[in-house]
Amino acid sequence: MTKPFLETLELDADYGDCRALFGVEVGLAEGETVAVIGANGAGKSTLLRSIAGLVRNAPEMVRLDGRPIGALSAEQVTRLGISTVPQGRRLFPSLSVEENLLIGGRHGRSKGQWSLGTVYGLFPMLRERRKAPATALTIGQQQMAAIGRALMSNPRILLCDEIGLGLPPELIRDIYAILPRIREAGASVVLAEQDIGRALRVADRVYCLTAGRVTLLGRPEHMRRHDIHDAYFGVRA
Amino acid sequence: MAWRMSTRTPASVAAGLMAVVLVGGAVVLPAYASFELLGELSILLTMLVLAQFWNLLAHHAGLVSLGQQAFVGIGAYGLFAAVIAYRLDPLPAILVGGASALVLAIPVAVLALRLGSVQFAIGTWVFAEAVRLGVTQWNAAGGGADLSLPLEAREGMLGADWVGATFDVEAAAARDILVYWSALALAVLTVGFVYRLLRTSGGLGMTAARVDLVTAQSVGVRPARMRWMVFLAAAFGTGVAGALIFLQGARVAPDTAFDMVQWTICVIFIVVIGGLGTIEGPILGVLAFYFLQRALVGYGDWLLAVLSVLAIAFMLFAPRGLWGIVHAATGLQLFPTRRRLVRNRGEVPPKKAAGN
Amino acid sequence: MIWVETVMQGVTLGGLYALFAAGLYLVLGVMRLANLAHGAFIVLAAYVILLLASLLEIGPLLAALIAAPALFAAGWLLQRLLLNRLLGEDILPPLLVTLGLSIVIQTGLEKGLSAQSRRISPGPLETATVEVGPAVVSLLPLLSLGSAVLVVLVLQWVALRTATGRALRAISDDPATASMVGISPPRLLAGVTGVSLVVATIAALHAGTLAEFQPASGTAYLIIAFEAVLIGGLGSPWGALAGGIVLGVAQTAGAALDPEWEVLAGHVAFLAVLLVRPRGLFPRASG
Numbered sequence: 001m002t003k004p005f006l007e008t009l010e011l012d013a014d015y016g017d018c019r020a021l022f023g024v025e026v027g028l029a030e031g032e033t034v035a036v037i038g039a040n041g042a043g044k045s046t047l048l049r050s051i052a053g054l055v056r057n058a059p060e061m062v063r064l065d066g067r068p069i070g071a072l073s074a075e076q077v078t079r080l081g082i083s084t085v086p087q088g089r090r091l092f093p094s095l096s097v098e099e100n101l102l103i104g105g106r107h108g109r110s111k112g113q114w115s116l117g118t119v120y121g122l123f124p125m126l127r128e129r130r131k132a133p134a135t136a137l138t139i140g141q142q143q144m145a146a147i148g149r150a151l152m153s154n155p156r157i158l159l160c161d162e163i164g165l166g167l168p169p170e171l172i173r174d175i176y177a178i179l180p181r182i183r184e185a186g187a188s189v190v191l192a193e194q195d196i197g198r199a200l201r202v203a204d205r206v207y208c209l210t211a212g213r214v215t216l217l218g219r220p221e222h223m224r225r226h227d228i229h230d231a232y233f234g235v236r237a
Numbered sequence: 238m239a240w241r242m243s244t245r246t247p248a249s250v251a252a253g254l255m256a257v258v259l260v261g262g263a264v265v266l267p268a269y270a271s272f273e274l275l276g277e278l279s280i281l282l283t284m285l286v287l288a289q290f291w292n293l294l295a296h297h298a299g300l301v302s303l304g305q306q307a308f309v310g311i312g313a314y315g316l317f318a319a320v321i322a323y324r325l326d327p328l329p330a331i332l333v334g335g336a337s338a339l340v341l342a343i344p345v346a347v348l349a350l351r352l353g354s355v356q357f358a359i360g361t362w363v364f365a366e367a368v369r370l371g372v373t374q375w376n377a378a379g380g381g382a383d384l385s386l387p388l389e390a391r392e393g394m395l396g397a398d399w400v401g402a403t404f405d406v407e408a409a410a411a412r413d414i415l416v417y418w419s420a421l422a423l424a425v426l427t428v429g430f431v432y433r434l435l436r437t438s439g440g441l442g443m444t445a446a447r448v449d450l451v452t453a454q455s456v457g458v459r460p461a462r463m464r465w466m467v468f469l470a471a472a473f474g475t476g477v478a479g480a481l482i483f484l485q486g487a488r489v490a491p492d493t494a495f496d497m498v499q500w501t502i503c504v505i506f507i508v509v510i511g512g513l514g515t516i517e518g519p520i521l522g523v524l525a526f527y528f529l530q531r532a533l534v535g536y537g538d539w540l541l542a543v544l545s546v547l548a549i550a551f552m553l554f555a556p557r558g559l560w561g562i563v564h565a566a567t568g569l570q571l572f573p574t575r576r577r578l579v580r581n582r583g584e585v586p587p588k589k590a591a592g593n
Numbered sequence: 594m595i596w597v598e599t600v601m602q603g604v605t606l607g608g609l610y611a612l613f614a615a616g617l618y619l620v621l622g623v624m625r626l627a628n629l630a631h632g633a634f635i636v637l638a639a640y641v642i643l644l645l646a647s648l649l650e651i652g653p654l655l656a657a658l659i660a661a662p663a664l665f666a667a668g669w670l671l672q673r674l675l676l677n678r679l680l681g682e683d684i685l686p687p688l689l690v691t692l693g694l695s696i697v698i699q700t701g702l703e704k705g706l707s708a709q710s711r712r713i714s715p716g717p718l719e720t721a722t723v724e725v726g727p728a729v730v731s732l733l734p735l736l737s738l739g740s741a742v743l744v745v746l747v748l749q750w751v752a753l754r755t756a757t758g759r760a761l762r763a764i765s766d767d768p769a770t771a772s773m774v775g776i777s778p779p780r781l782l783a784g785v786t787g788v789s790l791v792v793a794t795i796a797a798l799h800a801g802t803l804a805e806f807q808p809a810s811g812t813a814y815l816i817i818a819f820e821a822v823l824i825g826g827l828g829s830p831w832g833a834l835a836g837g838i839v840l841g842v843a844q845t846a847g848a849a850l851d852p853e854w855e856v857l858a859g860h861v862a863f864l865a866v867l868l869v870r871p872r873g874l875f876p877r878a879s880g
Contacts, residue, residue, distance in 0.1 A: 054769060078775035090770040093878055094762040103759050107775025135878065153775060301685055348864065352871050354684050355627045359819040360867055366816065367860040374853050502692065509689055542700035545693035552690050553678065 004063075005030045005188060006051070006082070006157055011061045011070075013043075013050045020046040021212045028157065033179070033189040035203035037196055039232060042209040044192035045087055048159045051190070052084045053077035064157075079107055083155035087162050087192075089146040091134035097145055098130040105152030112154025113185040119148040122178060140171040147175070151182065158187045164195065176202060196228055210234045244436055244573045252571035263421050267404060267414040275417045279485055281523050282420035286427045286478040287504045288511070288519035290471035293431050295505075296514040297440070298460075298467045299447040301354060304361030305475050305501045307345070307368045308338040310494035312476030313483035314372065317384045327386065328395045331419060331480045338476020339469060341368070346468050350461075362497070369495035376491055386487045416485045423481065427474055428572075432516055434470075435574045439463050498541065506544040510551055512558025516572040521559045598728045599849045600842055605730065607834075607841025608738025609799050613814050614821035614833040615744050616792035622827045622877075623765045623785050624680055624778075627688045632815025633695035634790055638664055638797035639806050640702060643713050653713045657798040661791045668790035672783040680768075680782075695811060702808035713801035737799035741834055744792055748830040761785065820863040826873025835874055839866065 007027040013020055020043045028034050036044050049055045051062055052074055059068035064080060072080075083104075091100050101119055120127035123144040129137060137145060143163060150158055164172040179202055183189060193199040199206055200220040208216035208231040216223070216231035267275060287305065294300040315337030319330040349360045376382030392408040394415055401411040434440040442458030453460065479500070483489045493499075503526070511522020526544070533540050551558050563569060613635065620626040638660060645656035679686040721732035752758040763771040764778050772778060800806060800814065817840060824839050825832025840859045847858020866874070 052773060054773065073777075074769070074772035075775050075777045078773060084773050086770060086773060090767060090773075092763045092766040092770070094766050095759060099759050099762075102756070103763055103776070104774050106756055106760070133878070149774065295685060301688065348868055352867065355621065355625070356823055356867060356871065358627065358684075358688065359816075359823055360864070363816065363820060363860050363863050367857060367864065370857040370860070374857065502696070505689065505692065513685075538703075539700070541696055545696040545700075549690050549693040549697075552686055552693075553675070556686065 004028070005032075005065065006190075007063050008047070008051065009061055009063065011047070011050060011057065013046050013055050013057055013061075015043075015046050015055075019212065021050065024209070024212070024214055026207050026214065026217075028188055028190060031183065031186075031188055032204045033183060033191065033202060035191045035193050035199035035206045036209055037193050037199045037206060037228075037232065038209035039194065039234075041211075043212040044209055045161055046212075047209065048084065048161050048190065048192055051077075052082060052159055075107070078153065081153075081156035082159065083150040083153045083157070084159045085146050085150045085161060085163055087165065089139075089142045091137075091142055091145055091149070093133065093135045096131055096133055097126055097137065100134050100145055101126070101148050101152050104149035105154075107153065114151040114154050116152075119151055122151075122181060123148055140167060140174070143167060143171070143175060147178070151185075151187075155187050158182060158189045160189065160191045162192050162194065164193070164198065172198070196232060200228075208232055246570050246573050248569050249571055249573050260421070260425055264418070267417060272410055272413055275413055276485065277527070279413075279417045279420040280482070281527055282417075282424040283478040283482050284504065284507065284526065285424050285519060285523045286420075286474055287500060288507045288522055289427050289431050289516070290474050291501070291504050292508045292513060292515075292519050293434075293467060294471050295508070297435065297444045297447070298464050299354065300350075300464060300468060301358045302361040302471075303358050303497070303501055304345075304363075304365035305471075305504065306495050306497045306499075307341065307361075307365035308472045308475035309479030309482070309500040310365075310369065310372070310491070311341045312338045312479030313489045313494045314382070314384075315476065316480035316484060317386065317489050320386055320390050321384065324390075326393075326395045327390055327484055328415065328419065331477055331484065334480025335473045335477035338479070339473045341476075342469050342472030345472075346465060350464055350468065365495060365497065365501075369491055372495070373491040383490045384488065386484070391487055413485070416481060420481050423474070423477055428516060428520075430470070430474075432572050432574075434467075435516075441574070443467070503541065503544065506548040508558075509548040510544070510558055512560030514557070515560050515564075517563075518558050518560040521563070525559060595849075597726075599845050601725065601728050601730055602734070603842030603845035604838050605734035605738045605841070606845060607838030608734065608741040609796070609803060609837070610817050610821050610840050611741035611834040611837030612737060612744065612792070612796035612799055613818035614825070614837055615741065615748065615830065616789040616796065617818045618822045618825070618827070618830060618833040619748070619785055619789045619792065621822060623761050624782055625684060625765075626676060626680065626691075627684055627819075628691045628789075629688060629815065630691040630695040630698065631789070631793065631818055632811035632813070633698040634664070634668075634793045634811075635797045635800060635814045635818075636702065636806060636808060636811040637698055638790070638794040639713065639801035640706060640711075642794070642798055642801060643711055646713065652716060653798060653802060657794055661794045664790040664794050665787040667787075669783045669787040672786035673779065676786065677779045677782060695815070699808045699811055706808070708807055708809065710805040710807045711801075712805045713798070715802035718802075733799075733803055737803065740795055740799060741837065744795060745830045745834050752830070757781070757784075817859070820859065823873055824863055824866045826870075826875040826877070828873075828875040828877045832873060832875035 004027040008024055011021055011024040024043070024047060026034070026036065026047070036047060038044050046055060050057055053072050053076065054074050057070035059071040062070035064082070069077060069080065092103070095103065101116060125141055126145055126148060129141065134142065134145060147163065163175055167175070176198065179189065191199065191203065203220060205219055206217065206223065207214055208228060210231060211234060216227060291302065291305060294302055312334035315334040316327065316330045319325040319333040320327050325333065345361065345364050349357050352360055372382050391412055394412055396415060397408060397411040400414050401408060404414065435444070442453055443460050443463040446453035446458050446460035450460065479494070483494060507522035507526050508519050510525050511520065512518025529543060530540060533543065555562055617628060617631045620628050641660040641663065642653055642656045645651065645659055646653050649656070675690065676687055679690055715733060718732055722729050723732055723735060752762060760771070760776045760781060763774070763776060764781065768778055821836035821840055822833055823836070825836030839862055843862035844855045844859040848855035
């Protein structure tokens, strides 16, 4: 790992009344794609929500460029260039497809590759349906719109919370196929994934979360399948 | 089994004993207290009933009603109608007041229980206004809604002779004592009912459903039925309280019987100041209301504004009210509804289970 | 043709009610804030207009123009300092606090300015009439209907055509996700409550010139505002206008049968609409 760009330090976080993360430390280098894998309830979403500012923490627990951001609100974090594709897409139902995209771009960084035109270039389907209400899209189109909305702010870091969840396999393949384009445009990516195979294929490095703790980390090419399985399912050596 | 489920806490046992002593003392109080005090206590006890039911509705069932005055008013009119038109004795007629409120509550429930929370609050308010206007119009048309209880009904109340002889008082005072006892009984029954209800699985489930409906439903909670039950029970209790309040005054008019400020807004502030979501809260709230009222003698029209300011302050800085402050400072719980695991006495603690 | 006149009267009265409702619609629609102080705000604004007009010896319209920025500031501060801390899933905390606030305002006005009825003098407009088809209608109520249509048009335009409107719809749909795309709800919501009080000032100008008011009038304004908003539904500002007109027509029709039934008829219409359409005539697409 080169110089840490985004990192969490001894991050403890709660989900409702329960502690969901215990001293989690993850790092992301500039230009890197990191996958966080783990079973349901392992704490992947809470980790992403902590970084995004939806779960507030002590300032030092999350750092961006060495600057403590753990206590900032979600809108402040977004304005610093960290954008989220939330689990379940969470498009705004009263807004049209294009309005959903525009709202993503309003508070982001103005310089960068992504604009309405380039996002439509990435997802031509959305251009055709741009006047439709977000609720009228198919699930796959909704996922594209959610990614487009996050890209519109020209993020330095894109947090993707289970973007394949609930989608048919061929659509998941299509969605994952655009990741290289996003990286070329200069964003570093954090992916939360339940699917180990998919995570290993796209990520530069992988963290495995089990019951709120990092149980395994490394580069995919150095990781052995059964170690991952043991870590994933919480089997202690 | 070395463990059993219990809701009991040491404080709740002590509180139970103290409650028995307090209620016992309250029963024999008329022998010692002045009639003014008895009158004030009757009012406070009925306010406590209104507060308990509003709290049960708003906090536990998620039904924020702004129209409880409809049930107070209709309860009062139910009693007066039963006494004047059907020559019923005023004491049993109190129950007619409750029954009238119960009957009125059925159409309200049909309409309002399927509404969203804002619509429910406003819907109950509008319903109460409509009932008030209906009764007022009936009065204006010569229907006679400004009523007084006939003297012979008041003085010849069931048991009045006995009370008069026992305490050696006049008929009017005997009636006050009977009203006081009824208010006491109603308050004790109400607290008992609410406490029992909140400890049943249905009651716990209803509170849970307010926090997370989907999860509660997935473990078999059926909040809709409980909400119906609670709404009707609250209407009945509120109606009985209304009947008692106006039996004490012996006169009733639409504007006082259906007074939103007195029977709903004041009650809401009492609950907020005492502490939402507990049984202890409304009790403390009513006490606070009593002392405020005494402190503001001569400045009566400021009372409501002072209550409002206090309620706002509590909502902002201590949303669990006076009882929340007491509970945080002492850990006291007089009416515990949470179940805790308690180790049975005299048994060896079980060995720590092996980790999985 | 008596019923034509009754309906016309009802529709213009509905315009006034729509003005009561429009400000409430804003806060209820955007942040689910059941503002029980909205009626008291309208009365407060009416007194501010009355005092400015008599102290500065100016017309009511100019007084309202001066009052509007002050009330905007009051709403802005109220939201920033008080209400933003109370918003959430539970409607109870803001509801209780605004209930308390309404009583504080009412008591303050009664103690400071007496409980006596007052009226803002509309000047020469008072007796002006216009002929609309077969009916002769007084100008003042017609003006309130015109204001209501204008207010609704502006609200609709802001909601659908501006970036701020987009952000507000997003907050209303899903506040957490809105903050995730960089929208800052506290600041925007303060503006919403500010505008809600400006609309309350417009309502006060019309209500205060059309009829007498007193500190206790807030309750009557409030119940009408809520009835109109909930009849209309939270899906569109046009709902507030539709709700106001339903109420207005119901009241004048009731009064035509028997003057005593005026207010009762409005309540019955509200309950009837809720029975048939629990979420109003123009319900929101979501939630």
